[in-house]
Amino acid sequence: MSLKAAIVGLGGISAAHIRGWQETEGVEPIAGADINEEAVDAAEKQQGLAGYTDWREMLEAQRPDLVSICTPPFLHAEITIECLERGIHVMCEKPMAATREDAEQMAAVADEADALLQVAYCHRFHGPAMKLREIIASGILGRPVFFRGAFTGLSEMESDHRSNIAQAGGGALMDNGSHAVDLYQFLLGKIADVSCRAGTLLQEMETDDVAVMIFEGEEGCYGEVLVGYSVPPQFTEWRIAGERGLLTLEDYFNGPVRFWDRDTGEWEDHECDNSLTRFQRQFAHFIECIREGRLPLSNAETALHTQRVIAAAYDAAHAGGLPVD
Ligand SMILES: NC(=O)c1ccc[n+]([C@@H]2O[C@H](COP(=O)([O-])OP(=O)(O)OC[C@H]3O[C@@H](n4cnc5c(N)ncnc54)[C@H](O)[C@@H]3O)[C@@H](O)[C@H]2O)c1
Known part of the structure; x- marks a missing residue:
């Protein structure tokens, strides 16, 4: 069965995530959220996503299996932690967070979670x-x-x-x-x-x-x-x-x-x-890790070191x- 992917933050890098999930076998991007209504509108019309202006409402309504976080870094911790605690796998854009303290909290939650966290250090x-x-x-x-x-x-x-x-x-x-x-x-x-x-x-x-x-x-x-x-x-x-x-x-x-x-x-x-592009490999890798239950190459521990x-x-x-x- 296909995994359902949702995207939070529909700005510059989100296009790579939407395309990435479209091109990865076994995944279907279904929804996107942004506080900017124009961005939501464009995602609905151009990408066929169900659009939301509130990411929590999107999680409730769509129950995705995985979420791409493409917001500015100060929101990465809050959204990642909420998703992981709900058992949703997270592909969070780099940097892991805006502060070392936020990144430490994310790593602590990722350690205990039933879901995986990959930080999108695509290089x-x-x-x-x-x-x-x-x-x-x-x-x-x-x-x-x-x-x-x-x-x-x-x-x-x-x-x-x-x-x-x-x-x-x-x-x-x-x-x-x-x-x-x-x-x-x-x-x-x-x-x-x-x-x-x-x-x-x-x-x-x-x-x-x-x-x-x-x-x-x-x-x-x-x-x-x-x-x-x-x-x-x-x-x-x-x-x-x-x-x-x-x-x-x-x-x-x-x-x-x-x-x-x-x-x-x-x-x-x-x-x-x-x-293959770095994005194609990055998204395919995450799905392999989810299917095989193994830690991604760019995970909470490696990304936290980078943040420190x-x-x-x-x-x-x-x-x-x-x-x-
Ligand atoms: N891996 C890479 O090579 C790469 C490249 C570009 C950007 N990035 C990273 O991706 C992240 C986003 O960068 P960008 O260039 O796309 O930024 P951007 O400013 O173009 O887009 C961010 C989007 O998040 C939205 N947003 C803000 N608050 C929100 C909220 N509460 N809920 C939902 N959406 C909200 C904004 O309205 C905006 O549309 C950053 O962490 C950046 O470093 C990574």
Whole structure:
């Protein structure tokens, strides 16, 4: 029998969720809720969903098996907890929450729940990122010592929820920095400590539009994450240096992953499996986990670690650096 999916929050990313559930075998998107009546209207007319302006009313009336949460982060905890307590599986958009405290509560409820929580860190399902992980796991890089990840872009953020500290919990670092930190965790493991600069340098907004975080991984690898809404998108690069060579991913969205071998001095290209998008893989993975009763690859524990790293980075940014003189 098909699983019934409902979506809370019908803004930008909800289209990927509606399409994701439409394309995944054994799932049918049936309903959507948003406080914005125009968005509800569009979901009804264009997607054929039953529309609601109150998400609780939608849960009561439609009794979905799973819910996608696509609201701004400050609502993630309340909606996730209510769904999990009702036994509804949750695909919650990243970041897990707007605050570390909310994320901790979500993880505690997810631990006890009869339903599954996947946090939509979709880059774990991105072909080039999966290739990076496969190559690192093969051991050819040797001990990793330096990681650099950059997610940058030029976006006007003034009217976006990400420019509002209460709604988003942070700006570029919370939004794209959390993707980068989660990707580090996926590739190389947990992070032990952080330093950071995060500020509002070029746009009129409450949250950061430029941030740089440096850190040390639990295995002793040093890392750097660069994010920004006011930085040319061409400035996007991923590099991991290890004792036996260098891995680079310059075209993040297509690949290839390139490996420079220290012994031979040669570059080798590794093509990536882009036959499915990260979204197609992410949604299919969640349904497999529900069917097989196993924990998703991006779960409460991994997402909570990412949230703690970002919270520590903002604390470090507020603390500032050491004066030179
Ligand atoms: N995985 C990714 O790559 C990716 C990409 C984009 C966004 N996101 C995440 O998805 C989330 C939403 O981002 P977006 O860009 O779609 O934002 P958005 O602002 O475009 O959409 C959010 C929607 O939530 C609605 N909303 C607000 N309060 C609500 C409530 N009480 N009940 C129901 N709906 C409510 C808003 O009206 C709006 O339509 C964020 O957490 C964001 O970080 C993830």
